[in-house]
Amino acid sequence: EERQESIYYGLIVDATPDVSHLEQNVFILRYVIQNKDSKEYEIKERFLKFVNCNGKSGEDITNEIVTVLAENNIPLEDCRAQAYDGGSNMCGKIKRVKARLLE
Secondary structure (H helix, E strand, C coil): CHHHHHCCEEEEEEEEECCCCCEEEEEEEEEEEECCCCCCEEEEEEEEEEEECCCCCHHHHHHHHHHHHHHCCCCHHHEEEEEECCCHHHHHHHHHHHHHHHC
């Protein structure tokens, strides 16, 4: 509900190993809302989900993103920013993910 007040959002996706050393993607939503009492703007970040990395291709990551957003009733067309793990090995994959999501 809170996110819907904002309409637009940014998506943060980062890969991290869990305690068993399996890699997982974490999905975080970032958006701005206006406090109804103070009228000040507040930046909010909300955890969405951990997802086991079954595949690491750009297509696999894109499919994970689309699925997580759909599960949370978050329209992809309202996404205005994308941020990903900055590892050099992810560079090419992330470019493909961004391009696919912009299609």
